[in-house]
Amino acid sequence: MADKVRLSIEWLSGCSGCELGIVDLHEKLLTVLSEVELVRCPILMDTKEYVEADVGLITGSLRTVHDVESAHKMRKACKTIIAFGTCPVYGGPHGASFAHENEELLSKAYVKNPSTKTTTLPQGVPQLLEQGTRPLDAEIKVDLYIPGCPPHAAFIFEALTSLLRGAEPKIGRRNVCFGCDRAMVKSDVSQMRRAFEGDFDPKTCFLSQGCLCLGSVTLDRCLSPCPKAGVPCFSCAGPSEAIVLEPQKDVRTEIATRMAHLTKIPYDVIVREIETQAKTFYAYAMSSPVFREKPTFLLKKWIQPERTA
Ligand code: SF4
Ligand code: SF4
Ligand code: SF4
Structure with missing residues (x-):
């Protein structure tokens, strides 16, 4: 043997x-x-x-x-x-720590935390x-x-x-949409809704219903469980091949273009909504050059109002 x-x-x-x-x-x-x-x-x-x-x-x-x-x-x-x-x-x-300084994160976790009484960081x-x-x-x-x-x-x-x-793995280049049965259809939807605002048609694409779903810009390494279970994709498997390989292709503009085409929601409104939730939608790959070095990735600018609030 x-x-x-x-x-x-x-x-x-x-x-x-x-x-x-x-x-x-x-x-x-x-x-x-x-x-x-x-x-x-x-x-x-x-x-x-x-x-x-x-x-x-x-x-x-x-x-x-x-x-x-x-x-x-x-x-x-x-x-x-x-x-x-x-x-x-x-x-x-x-x-997502990319959006903050280490001192800010440690202080939030260990000092300015409702469940702790310490004024210093614990040892270790x-x-x-x-x-x-x-x-x-x-x-x-x-x-x-x-x-x-x-x-x-x-x-x-x-x-x-x-x-x-001793062979090269064949693990595919499809996006999450490939495994999702929801139909991308044109609709008269004119307002954005977040996932928790619920009551979405299970047969229709979330984008057609005004809810952000990143399936079309996400590599399928999961067999699309979330949209099948009624939850939009937030891209935990990382970006699709097109986003990885093309410096000017951007999650924000790709999704906004698709959603604005499917609905009556203005492109700029969709772009702003993605920017507002950028720490969620970009979190899984934002510490990689795949996003960090894209000229269109302006996270620190997008979250400015949140930081100064
Ligand atoms: S965008 Fe989301 S809901 Fe729409 S087809 Fe793709 S995975 Fe399914
Ligand atoms: S959120 Fe993650 S597990 Fe769920 S469909 Fe998207 S990539 Fe797959
Ligand atoms: S957070 Fe990291 S370690 Fe945990 S399941 Fe996801 S990829 Fe794996």
Whole structure:
């Protein structure tokens, strides 16, 4: 029998949802484990060392000095590195920290907090990176990117089994709309509604009903569960290929153009609504150059009224 592939897992700053994504493989996990020797996995094993491995799977993003040190140790120990989940690929939801200073965030979390009485930071708070949250490839070379928050088990299985066979994973380039059955139709809707304002027709696209949904600018790494369950997509899997590859293509203008075409809501009103909720709609990838370096991404300007309020 051929030697098993040695798999090492490390989690940086994240929520452990990606590890649960692996558990979601259910019985297919047995197929993967029959070919893999797990040599490091902080959620399962008390292994502190960065042992040598064929494949290193990293979840979470670079948020602390410790994250950066761990990423380098993994790169040194592993032949292939996979950025697993939206956090290591784009920075993930805590990328919204880009809109604030570290001192402001720490103070809000630990000091100016209704549930604490301290005037100083507690000991042991990890040292945050000066430059805020960063994706994994800001520090180390990454060989394979699998975004998703977490990626759907079907994509995880395809990627892992391809790697075990030494093949290139085929994980698709479709957007979330591809898996959504709602029909994009023209409507007379003239006002925006937020998701919680409810009572949406389950067969009609949210955009046609005046509610922002980012399915058309989001890569499908989830099989579109949210619009199927009555919730608009907020792009947790990260941007579509078109947004990633074309510097001038922008989530805000793409969605506003589509929605203004489908409804009677003016383009400028839609643009302003996206800007108002930018920390939600851009959060998952805003710490990546994919958004940060776009000339159209003006987050700090958009949230100015909120900051000075
Ligand atoms: S990508 Fe999503 S599920 Fe995975 S660690 Fe980050 S926040 Fe959690
Ligand atoms: S924009 Fe949203 S609701 Fe409309 S088709 Fe795409 S995923 Fe479905
Ligand atoms: S928010 Fe969008 S990308 Fe995230 S799981 Fe829902 S449908 Fe998929």
